[in-house]
Amino acid sequence: MSQSNDLIPPRPAPQSANGILGRIQALAAQGPSHLILSVISYAAMAAMIWLILRWAISPTWTAGSLAECREILQGQHGKACWGVINERWSQLLIGFYPKAEFWRPALAFVLLGLAIFAMLRVNARAMERKLAVIPFVLTPYLLWGGPIWSWVVLFGAACLLLVMNKLLRSTNAKADFAIRIAFIGAAVWLAMNISDALPPSLKDLGLEPVKSREFGGFLLSFLIGLSAILFSLPMGVALALGRTSKLPLLRVVSTGFIEFIRGVPLITLLFIASTLLNIFLPPGTNFDIIVRVIIMVTLFASAYIAEIVRGALAAVPKGQTEGAASLGLNYWQTQRLIILPQALKISIPGIVSTFIAVFKDTTLVSIIGLLDPLGLANNIRADSAWTGIVWEIYGFAALIFFIFCFAMSQYSMWLERQLQTGHR
């Protein structure tokens, strides 16, 4: 080897290393067997797409029954009968929710969509995040309706709480917390009792009440799925912190809860929600079935999220805790500002997987008699006009589920890229 003081100047990478052309060249270089396999694979995919399209493109949108579909198709086999979706799509969306009140869930979900969009951005401004809370408070009232007064009290209280966050800063944290708890308690009490204090003419002012039994379709899936997702994340994080805590009681309780919930099938919890819970509650209490289901699904999801977060907490180096401690940050500041942001980032794929699973698991409520899309599908197929329809309804439900689950998974990958800060 000769020694030289001249450095070799950098050269561009060869063309074949990247780009579509490069890939084709690389494929060709692999020899004929690879080429043949590739051609067969692409041909199989094309055939499948063609088969699906041939089935799906079918002029049966206006048919009123399966018999009419057959008439329109005149003996052609292997064609979809879309009349069922045309006739029943509103039912698949909202179940037996009153048609005249359709605007309420529609408005609620549009607002929620905007709020979620605002919240999910990485760099959302603090004000946007605060405004985004409003649709979440508004949605229950829009969906269930009833006299407006309790909700006005709760909504007012929520707004006041936001103002309080601004005013009560930097004083004693424990006193702050106590004041807030007392305030929330007072608001709830007022909300429960306010209607007694009002004159009868004002008492029933508000949107027409809708019973939980009338909820159905994707409205029900979204409602249960979204609530469970929303509540299970903070609860899961709390359980994970509890399980890794130094306090023995907290650790035992958290661990016991997680292991119990994970050891029981969701369907069992749902049966408890639908039947068993009534036995334990005092007679005459009317505890809403949807709320009961949301609680059970939330508990179920939070146990899984707790374990995912616990794994991520363990993956954050111990030096981070020490670095934060050496600066004088206390336990909660350390967890909130240093450990959890890193742990949650690590656990994004796991958490989103759980969210997707929870959203799909909401279809289990059809077993306890709630009319989610699958429950409705059974209903529709029991209708004499549509007996024998299978693929169209389930395919429609599958498509909607796929769109939302796929969106969640894409969002999680986008979020991971956004949070990449060049370490590791």
Next chain:
Amino acid sequence: MKHAVQQTPDTAIQITGLNKWYGAYHALRDINLTVRRGEKIVICGPSGSGKSTMIRCINALEEHQEGQITVDGTVLSSDLKNIDTVRSEVGMCFQHFNLFPHLTILENCTLAPIWVRKIPQAEAEATAMHYLEKVKIPDQAHKYPGQLSGGQQQRVAIARSLCMKPRIMLFDEPTSALDPEMIKEVLDTMVALANDGMTMLCVTHEMGFARQVADRVIFMDQGQIVEENTPEPFFESPKNDRTKLFLSQLLGH
């Protein structure tokens, strides 16, 4: 060596009869040490001798079982409030920097002043920029730690500690994880800090640094302080055999 157990306003740290066990292992044995204000102490010793453990006891990153540590007039007890007070007065730099990777350099420096000292953000940022200039990396303020070299990261870690305006700085092998060419930039920063009159305890094997700034060098072995002296006699005529052996191994290559 016996130290008089008394405190004067001049005392920054007073350690009396400190003992620590990891399970059955006796990690620190009857440590007595008094550090005056503005004093610079270098602690050296073979691996496992307890030097890191000792300085980590000073800001309660390690619990001790016996003895008393008084930092800046505050006695370290199990009271968490006390511990947080001491920690906010005592800065610490670690071997692996322990910067927060999800925050920018500037955010790393302003976090504790904002949340612990409740200083307004603008003021905290001004202070942070002042110290980042001092460690000569103000232009990196908006990058993330992962984008900086090891030497730069350690200088940020020093600036981050200084932003809390600590009265005492602890260094736990600050240059051990660095490439040779980066050690100098960190040591230069530490020398500048020493010249500003900071009370410093450094666990380090950089003997050049010890000679240059240390008021006292302490040699530890098997959890005890074996020898302590001013740098000149410590390096030229060590008394203890273990010190001699250690120094010969350290300087031999």
